[in-house]
Amino acid sequence: MIAVLASGFLTTVQDEGRRGYRAFGMPWAGAMDRYALAVANLLAGNPPGAAVLEMTLSGGSLRFEEAAYAALCGADMGAALEGAPAGNWVAFPIASGATLSFGTAARGCRAYLAVLGGIDAPVVLGSRSTYTRAGVGGFGGRALAGGDTLRIGPAPAVGRFSPRRSLPAALVPPCGGDVRLRVLAGPQEDMFASDGIATFFSSAYTVTDRNDRMGYRLEGPAIRHNGEADIITDALAPGAVQVPGDGMPIVMMADCQTSGGYAKIGTVIGPDLRLLAQSRRGDSVHFLHCPEEEAITALREERAAYAAIKERFPDVGGGG
Amino acid sequence: MGAVRMLVAGEQGLVVEFGNAIDPAVNARVHRLARALATRGLEGVIESIPTYRSLLVLFDPLVLPRERLVPEVEALLSIPVVEEASGAGGNTVELPVLYGGEFGPDLAFIARHNGLSTEEVIAIHSSSSYLVYMLGFTPGFPYLGGMSSRLAAPRLLSPRGKVPSGSVGIAGSQTGVYPLESPGGWRLIGRTPLRLFDLEAGRPFLLAPGDVVRFRPVDEEEYWAYLQVEEIRAFERRGR
Numbered sequence: 235m236i237a238v239l240a241s242g243f244l245t246t247v248q249d250e251g252r253r254g255y256r257a258f259g260m261p262w263a264g265a266m267d268r269y270a271l272a273v274a275n276l277l278a279g280n281p282p283g284a285a286v287l288e289m290t291l292s293g294g295s296l297r298f299e300e301a302a303y304a305a306l307c308g309a310d311m312g313a314a315l316e317g318a319p320a321g322n323w324v325a326f327p328i329a330s331g332a333t334l335s336f337g338t339a340a341r342g343c344r345a346y347l348a349v350l351g352g353i354d355a356p357v358v359l360g361s362r363s364t365y366t367r368a369g370v371g372g373f374g375g376r377a378l379a380g381g382d383t384l385r386i387g388p389a390p391a392v393g394r395f396s397p398r399r400s401l402p403a404a405l406v407p408p409c410g411g412d413v414r415l416r417v418l419a420g421p422q423e424d425m426f427a428s429d430g431i432a433t434f435f436s437s438a439y440t441v442t443d444r445n446d447r448m449g450y451r452l453e454g455p456a457i458r459h460n461g462e463a464d465i466i467t468d469a470l471a472p473g474a475v476q477v478p479g480d481g482m483p484i485v486m487m488a489d490c491q492t493s494g495g496y497a498k499i500g501t502v503i504g505p506d507l508r509l510l511a512q513s514r515r516g517d518s519v520h521f522l523h524c525p526e527e528e529a530i531t532a533l534r535e536e537r538a539a540y541a542a543i544k545e546r547f548p549d550v551g552g553g554g
Numbered sequence: 555m556g557a558v559r560m561l562v563a564g565e566q567g568l569v570v571e572f573g574n575a576i577d578p579a580v581n582a583r584v585h586r587l588a589r590a591l592a593t594r595g596l597e598g599v600i601e602s603i604p605t606y607r608s609l610l611v612l613f614d615p616l617v618l619p620r621e622r623l624v625p626e627v628e629a630l631l632s633i634p635v636v637e638e639a640s641g642a643g644g645n646t647v648e649l650p651v652l653y654g655g656e657f658g659p660d661l662a663f664i665a666r667h668n669g670l671s672t673e674e675v676i677a678i679h680s681s682s683s684y685l686v687y688m689l690g691f692t693p694g695f696p697y698l699g700g701m702s703s704r705l706a707a708p709r710l711l712s713p714r715g716k717v718p719s720g721s722v723g724i725a726g727s728q729t730g731v732y733p734l735e736s737p738g739g740w741r742l743i744g745r746t747p748l749r750l751f752d753l754e755a756g757r758p759f760l761l762a763p764g765d766v767v768r769f770r771p772v773d774e775e776e777y778w779a780y781l782q783v784e785e786i787r788a789f790e791r792r793g794r
Contacts, residue, residue, distance in 0.1 A: 253600055358753060468608050471567055
């Protein structure tokens, strides 16, 4: 059992997300930074898609009522275990009764805490992810609050001598700050003027304060349409870049609604979406035109990294 | 009918676009492909999302590359259509509605705006069949087609902060039902006691893309009876 002493700004239970129900209007939800999710789980000895805590900007404080083995990845929120710095992109044992507390992320936006056995939330439509707008999944469909208690899923017994494990520096990705996002043009790039497309791929955009799990609104030079900005409402998925009539791009994220009525100039490639998920108000964003082969290569490299991490860090067995 | 366009929606998305109009015939082609693709059961297809005039296919390109997916889709499109007896191929779902009063605070506005009596508005609204072109916006929200133009009315100038779930509304030439309590600017004419989105039910979504909806006016007694049945069911599920 984990007692939530303080929740931080916005902490939710997330996993890989809820597949298969977009046709009914149900978003995927799931971790915003898929790489940090997978690596935290692998370090903790879980399958890559187990349920974790996603903390946004600040992380609160948790008391472990049982011994556990945990991993921290993503934005560095200065976590401390019983007052001693815990590090980041690491896994370590936690003794029963110990408190893990977090501060505020100096850069980056989202931190992930995985525990061996996973966070035990009910599986709703195939996933433990929280989708707060419809009150679905996770912990009662909502963000955590002080006083909540979380259960840890069944896991092999861990003891205090379980090893501390750190991700090799070469596998630690950049987190926060200015980002460059690779984009495949389409599906409605023909609704934009050629100078509009040039503006999109050559300008710096800034993350506004209207950024959340649904989408990131950016600000910068206006992207000019050919004519109308609106289309007959069609399907949206994370990564889609919608451009409404004001010419300012909106990048759809994990909780994005399943349909929308603005023309989409392009789609951020899957492996790069985590970079935006770690950006915050004031960070700058550049969009880079990307051929499809490059996106496939990036996807293949991401999967290869998971396999390499899995091989390097075998499952945590009986520990103590 | 026009040529089918295959569009790129990221390295993991394919849009199959059948036209550029809100048209039941175009939409029927979308649903037909969605069903054919589901039946085909290709490994690497994650899910597909039907909309008014296109189908978004989400896939894992490391399992199923686009160069293999596109010819598979083309093959499914070339299968001759055997017209289903029901036309669109979906189910017909009847939604009981208590029109007017506190549940339909804008019924009188719709009547006045269109030079009709409230009884006429109810009669017209409940005499049509509405095609569920697609679901979206919020879980379970149906985009319905087929409303009589005699009922069309502009949205509220300022949206309500809270529209109760089950509310039946009109916006422009569209009608719809709110599955969840949410903010909204549609003119509300009534409410259904049935739950369009209910995680505890055996079937979480009452409506599916391609279904046909009919509204049936009920009186207060029948409305509360429906609601009681829903509550008893929910209670029994919790008790299990």
